[in-house]
Amino acid sequence: MSTITSNNIANSSGITDENISFSKTWCEKQVIKGFSSICYYGTLTYTPSRCSNCGFTSETVKIIKYGTKLSRITLTKSANLPTYLFLKKQRFYCEGCHTTFTASSSLVKRNCFISKRVIQAISSEGQFISSEKDIAYRHSVSPTTVNRAIHQWSHQFKPSYGSLPAHLSMDEFKSVKSADSQMSFIFTDARKHEIMDILPTRRLHHLKDYFLNYSYEARASVKTVVVDMNAPYTSLIRDVFPKAIVIIDRFHLVQLVMRSLNQTRIKLMNRYNTSRPEDKKVYRKLKSYWKLLLKNKTELSDSDYRYQRLFKGPKSSMGIIDYIMTLDVEFKATYQVAQNLLVAVQHKNISAYQTLVLSENKLISPQMKRSLRTLKKYLPEIANSFKYNDSNGHLEGINNKIKMIKRISFGYRNFTNFRNRILLGFNNKRVAS
Numbered sequence: 001m002s003t004i005t006s007n008n009i010a011n012s013s014g015i016t017d018e019n020i021s022f023s024k025t026w027c028e029k030q031v032i033k034g035f036s037s038i039c040y041y042g043t044l045t046y047t048p049s050r051c052s053n054c055g056f057t058s059e060t061v062k063i064i065k066y067g068t069k070l071s072r073i074t075l076t077k078s079a080n081l082p083t084y085l086f087l088k089k090q091r092f093y094c095e096g097c098h099t100t101f102t103a104s105s106s107l108v109k110r111n112c113f114i115s116k117r118v119i120q121a122i123s124s125e126g127q128f129i130s131s132e133k134d135i136a137y138r139h140s141v142s143p144t145t146v147n148r149a150i151h152q153w154s155h156q157f158k159p160s161y162g163s164l165p166a167h168l169s170m171d172e173f174k175s176v177k178s179a180d181s182q183m184s185f186i187f188t189d190a191r192k193h194e195i196m197d198i199l200p201t202r203r204l205h206h207l208k209d210y211f212l213n214y215s216y217e218a219r220a221s222v223k224t225v226v227v228d229m230n231a232p233y234t235s236l237i238r239d240v241f242p243k244a245i246v247i248i249d250r251f252h253l254v255q256l257v258m259r260s261l262n263q264t265r266i267k268l269m270n271r272y273n274t275s276r277p278e279d280k281k282v283y284r285k286l287k288s289y290w291k292l293l294l295k296n297k298t299e300l301s302d303s304d305y306r307y308q309r310l311f312k313g314p315k316s317s318m319g320i321i322d323y324i325m326t327l328d329v330e331f332k333a334t335y336q337v338a339q340n341l342l343v344a345v346q347h348k349n350i351s352a353y354q355t356l357v358l359s360e361n362k363l364i365s366p367q368m369k370r371s372l373r374t375l376k377k378y379l380p381e382i383a384n385s386f387k388y389n390d391s392n393g394h395l396e397g398i399n400n401k402i403k404m405i406k407r408i409s410f411g412y413r414n415f416t417n418f419r420n421r422i423l424l425g426f427n428n429k430r431v432a433s
Contacts, residue, residue, distance in 0.1 A: 015075075015085065017105045019046045035140070035315050037082040040075075043068070045090035052104070054097035061096030069102055070165050074114045074140060076121055082140040085115075089387050114141060122149040126424045129401065131409045132243040142151045157423040159197045164218045165189040168244075169226045169392050171231055172202045173399045174406075179415045180206070186395070190226055198419045211240045227388050228252040229378055245380045249392040250345055253382060258294050261338040264365040266295055268331050282327065285310050289320050292381050296346070297321075297339045300333040333363035337372075353378065398426065 001048040020042045045065075050057045075083040088101040108115050118139055125135050132146040139146075167190035176182035179200040185199050185207060199210060211219065222241045225250050227233040232406045237246050269286040272279040288310060292300065297318075302318035311320075325332040337356060344353040357375045364372075375382065385391075402422055412418035 015040070015042070015107060017044070017107050019103070020044050020087065020107070032082065033140075037084055037140075038078050039106045040083070040085045041354075042085060043088040043090075044105055046103060048092055048103070049093040051092075051096060051099075052101045053099045054094060056096045057088060057386050058247075061094060063092050063094050066091045066093035066100055073108055074118055076115070076117050077140070098251045112330050114145060114281065117203050119152075120147050122239045123153055123417060123424065126150045126421065127427060128425070132421075133197060133409075134176075136292065142338045147417060150424055151417070153424055153427075157197075157420070161214045162218060164214060164222050165196070166223045167222060167390055168196070168222055168224070168228075169390070169395045171228065171392055171395045171399060173232075174400050174410045175200065176415050176418050178413060184415070186398070188395055188398065190224070190390045190394075193398075195398065195423060198422060201420075202230075202232070204236060206233070207236050208240060211236070224384075224390055226385075228392070229256070229374060234296045234381065236353070245384055245388075247384045247388055247390055248378050248381045250385050251392060251396065253345055253375070254342060256374065257338050257341050257368075258372040259325070260292060260367040261334060262290065262364070263367040264331055265290060265332045267365070267367075268328050271343045276288065279362060281310070285320075286327075287326065289324070292317055293322055293335065296342055298343075299329070330363060330365050331418050334363060336369060337364055350383055352384075355388070401425070410433055 010298060014103065022040070023043045025041060027038065030037055032039070048058060048063055051061065051063060054061075059344060069090055069091055069218065071087050075085055075087040077083055085107075087105075087331040089105075091100055092103070093100050106116075118141065122135055122139055124140070125138070126132075126149070130144050132150075136143045136146045140233070165263055168187055169190040170185070170187045172183040172185055175182060181201040181203060183202050184198060184200055186195065186200040188195050208323070219241050220243050222244045224240060224245045224247055225233075225237050226247045227237070228249055229252055234246055258345050265286060269283055272283040272286065274280070274283075300321060302316050305314040305316050305319075307313065308315040308320070311323075315323075321335075340356055341353065343349075344356060357372055374432050394401060405421060406412060406418070409421075412421070
């Protein structure tokens, strides 16, 4: 076959090795592994410059051709069909060391039968939310091959213990069975939103041992660390990062207050869960309008009237809240404190926030009192969240994507495989071949 024709075949099939030539019957369809597949047929041969076993050059010892070896190489799909290359590889015999070796190609790695382009395509797909089994099916390989392809990039995700970002965010997420604890630790660059590393446990002594691997200069360069109200984190930052300012994430402040309000609502709702018809009506209203109670009061309307089935007539959202406030004094006081705290956080009014947290209100529920004691405990760190704009919002989004990866993959057993998949999924750089 002419050189021009061979080049055209090579370009159409993605085979760029100049040492591979094609015969007249260079392509046909076959059934492989139960699927109709496209098969290319080629021959790999060249004059070796040296023996790959002993290293002697062909000028020093005699290297002769010694038959061929047939290999089936998996290529990227063509026309949405599995594609393979049946390649006759030239074997050579070295008279210097009396051993044989096989011709190598840039198409595949040594002792591998899956092309580099397929491995690259698998790694690129691993950056998106998809199970490894689905990726394996799309590329006509095994799930184990997909796992190996993802694992080969793990060396790119090793931390550099010589430097740390000036602004960090820390959080945890549900781990896997092989991990040391139920929750795994994750920390990111708070400004660039890049994952720095993932650890199998969030236990304090493990975290201290890990961060002490970083140089003192790297740890001293950290200016702020955003965390939730987890006591070990504040202790860790105080011991490991000598110059860092602790910031409590504002999302967790609002979440804590609104959770206490919702618990108070449930307690009131259960009080009306009786056999009396009038109590049942109140019970249904408290159960149905829970979202309105957790909304910011500024988002409610007192002029937009809509038909409400439970009231059997038109009612505004503010009117529904006013009705619920008449049911219980404790719930009304708790609702007002929650709304005032929400407004103080949104407007970054630290003086109003401190007044609400430090003042004693005997009318509020025990759940809200417990939350206020927690907020009082972390008052200095919370004050920093009013001064700085850094938050863990991006980290909550990362944790949500981690949950999606885990759910679509029907769970992970091995922590290392799970970590590699997460880090590859959040690697914004294009995977190189």
